Amino acid sequence: MGRRVLVIEDEPNIVAAISFILSRDGWSVESHADGQDALEVIRRVAPDVLILDVMLPGRSGYDILHDLRADPATAALPVLLLTAKGQPRDREQAERCGASRFMAKPFANTEVLASVRALAGG
Template sequence: MVRRILLIEDEPNIIEAVRYILTREGWAVDTHSDGATALSQVARRRPDVIILDAMLPNRSGFDILRDLRADAATAEIPVLMLTARGQQKDRDLAERLGADRFMTKPFSNAEVLACVQALAGAD
């Protein structure tokens, strides 16, 4: 069975880098770049893991994470926050809201792959 990732990110270079890293290892990667409609994409695509940027157009990743955790249908989906916002207050907020992992940009390919595999229980 193919494992599905939903990458919610608005930076084209990051989208292509993450897609390349994960598809090379057999993951199916769907992408979405608008914070306002991200939750509907989660419901439609039913990913095994979500990679979520903190800074998105129209709605923050932190708000999206809060809503994901408040909904029984999405509360258990593992979430990796992947963001340029690497201050401790951002890490603390992500943890309080229920992010499973927090990673800052720039990132290493191996680090992203290992994190996703761990979150999906595929390692």
């Protein structure tokens, strides 16, 4: 079971919160704030679980996810998609793009932790 999580999110406070929650649980957390070069960062870091925000500067999370799924190397990477627009349509689009899990902001800390544990376990 891998213990490395990459958080792609442009809100430093949210990154700080997620890092705190996961680090305490024994995960090593890295983060990145920009959508434009996110794919390269993901390939370089090769996380066990990816937490991906949808509204990123430079490039949308959906687009990044789409490219991830198209690449055999990252097609199976567990991705927890975060979005601040909690509408049913967003959930559908997340599923269509191949998100392993989907979470609307604001979330409960226990929810993040459980999701990451489940994704790494599965």
